[in-house]
Amino acid sequence: MYVCNPSTPPQFLTRLTGVIFDCDGVLVDSRDANRMYYNLIREGLGMLPITPEEEAYVHMHSVTECLARIIPAQRLAEADVVRDNLNYEDIFPYIYLEDGLVEFLELLAGRGIRMAVHTNRTNTTERLLRHFEIDRFFAPVVNAGSLKRPKPDPEGVHYILNAWGLPTETVAYIGDSALDERSAAAAGVTFWSYKNPALAAAMFVPDFDTLRSCLAGIAAALPGRTAEEPDLS
Template identity: 35%
Template sequence: MIDLVIFDADGVLFDSVEANIAYYNAIFSAIGEPALSPIEEREGIYYATIQMFERRAGGDPAKLARMKEVARGLDSARFFAMLRPPFDLRPFMLELRQRYRLALATNRSTTVFALVEHLGLAEIFEAVASVFDRVRPKPAPDMLELCLRRAKVEPDRAVYVGDSPIDREAALAAGIRFIGVGDRVEHDQRIGGLGELPARLEALFASAGQRKATSSSR
């Protein structure tokens, strides 16, 4: 049985490619750094900001400090305006919440609560965990485990919905089921987009119930 559905943010609830590129390029431009490379553009979708900064700084603490300083002064609203949800998220999530408890686990940090407000999902999630909680970013399982503790749910009664290999790795390390979204991640439980999630959850729910019934009859 599935009690808790934990969502990643970027790449699951919305397409953030344009927003992420604009965000990092604004910071790098301000300190005289070149724009994101094509590889960095892909990594920026799922790596935590501090991971992106550290990789670009290359061990230079002064450069890392400048990146953090510029980031603190940026207005998140201009980048939130570039996010592209697949549809109106609020009614979808309210409908889903009638069947499951919902949580959010993202490698975002200081922007996470403003982001949830921007999306109109402030009261939707029972638990929210992010790098802002001073836990290791994914692929470490820390923030998923934090969601489980905050929601008081056992790992075998939860599922994580993510779009990247690091999401899949985090779910595996936390001992919870995983559903992949889109073509950036390979998994036997993979859907093309968020709209397919309710049907996939129902299938998982039925499968888990069938296994339990089979086990009980032995």
């Protein structure tokens, strides 16, 4: 796996026309907020907080899958009532944009590179993007509520590619989980792992500042590429 490095930018960046972003763990750091949200639901049912294993699960999966995992089947209707009485926007102060994200999005926009979101969130995605004033960068925004089959199924990636009319070989998917990895692989698009070196990816991205520098320097660096520099085709 190639580690994103501005001194040896991959040739693939010269062909990049679209970037698909996961939301939680990529656009935003929402682990504390997710834990709080599901603990509030459990608290409303008189249950104990979620375990570390459950916390890892709810960070990646759709709300339907998460509730089925952490709430007994016979109490799911009660959980829906509790959930309906929660104001998710009260949790926004516990969600943080990833460092360097806005600058990276602005660079992509300036180069005419399309951007989309593919997330296992449901109806909170658009509100979250508007809250951070980054909704203008993304079209389409695909969430679990708009799909028959959420990640890791490739349905969402195929929807985005069809909306864009772009070939798979010019699009990259940035994610931080095995669900993202599998979704990208099933759709045939290049996968970049964000802050998770354990995933099978064409490129590991440690942060958006590094990725922005890599993309910004591609035009100047490519004429001097050596045979050893990565292609990531």
